Amino acid sequence: MYLLDNKYYMIRNGDFATNANTKIIYGFVSGVLCIDDYVNRNSSDCIMILVTSTTVWSCVEFYLHISKTREIKPMYIMLGNHKQILPQSFGIILQGFQEGGFISTLGLYFGDRLYEMKSQIHMHIFITFVVMNIFMKKNKIKSSKRQVNTRTSLVLIGGASVYNIYVCYNHPEHIERQLSMFYAMVYICSYWTFFAWYRGFRSIEIHEPKKIGQCDQSDGPIQTYGVRPANYWETFCVMAYDVIFEIGMAYAFFYNITLV
Numbered sequence: 001m002y003l004l005d006n007k008y009y010m011i012r013n014g015d016f017a018t019n020a021n022t023k024i025i026y027g028f029v030s031g032v033l034c035i036d037d038y039v040n041r042n043s044s045d046c047i048m049i050l051v052t053s054t055t056v057w058s059c060v061e062f063y064l065h066i067s068k069t070r071e072i073k074p075m076y077i078m079l080g081n082h083k084q085i086l087p088q089s090f091g092i093i094l095q096g097f098q099e100g101g102f103i104s105t106l107g108l109y110f111g112d113r114l115y116e117m118k119s120q121i122h123m124h125i126f127i128t129f130v131v132m133n134i135f136m137k138k139n140k141i142k143s144s145k146r147q148v149n150t151r152t153s154l155v156l157i158g159g160a161s162v163y164n165i166y167v168c169y170n171h172p173e174h175i176e177r178q179l180s181m182f183y184a185m186v187y188i189c190s191y192w193t194f195f196a197w198y199r200g201f202r203s204i205e206i207h208e209p210k211k212i213g214q215c216d217q218s219d220g221p222i223q224t225y226g227v228r229p230a231n232y233w234e235t236f237c238v239m240a241y242d243v244i245f246e247i248g249m250a251y252a253f254f255y256n257i258t259l260v
Contacts, residue, residue: 006208014141050102052257053258058095114184140201
């Protein structure tokens with residue numbers, strides 16, 4: 001794999017990336033977890049990390065949009081049989097909420113209850129619900145495309161990972177809790193990602209550089225790319241990077257800037 005020469009794209013098919021109804025349902029689940037955490041443990045940690053991660057990830061989604069790193073169809077909400085296209089700004093916030101707030105809240109909530117049988121049952125019920133929902137979907141129309149290995153993305157994820165290590169070194173009392181949150185997020189999202197790939201709702205596309213062509217002197221050389229689907233090993237590596245670093249490490253960063 002040529003990390004910086006090739007361009008690795010995450011392709012999402014179906015309506016998960018564009019269906020606001022699904023994101024609102026997951027938002028309701030996040031709210032329930034936050035309320036339960038506050039009522040039963042008198043803790044506002046889940047609420048705090050939900051707000052922080054949603055805010056930060058909405059900014060990330062905005063950057064992905066304006067930089068054309070993520071190409072995504074407009075988000076919509078179904079009101080009965082009526083399909084209503086949402087304003088782009090609202091769609092970005094919903095995307096940031098689901099991509100950042102929801103997952104980090106799941107990770108912290110179930111990570112804090114890693115050794116409670118009842119919570120483990122609830123977590124696996126949720127995973128079962130997600131998998132069943134994936135198998136019930138039939139729409140496989142391409143909905144979004146995102147380059148995984150832009151230099152900006154690699155620098156930000158690398159910086160977040162270094163910062164996480166730095167904070168853990170200076171605050172060892174938080175290590176166990178962070179590792180539990182990290183494990184819960186990676187565990188849940190591994191099921192989610194695997195079955196989404198297995199059902200054809202997620203795939204990897206590779207753009208490989210060809211020989212640089214020449215044009216007129218004012219424009220300079222033009223780099224062209226050949227496009228091909230990833231093989232199994234390349235798919236595994238890119239999706240593992242997405243789950244471990246773009247979710248696990250990135251969302252552990254939200255813990256560190258919010259709760260440490």
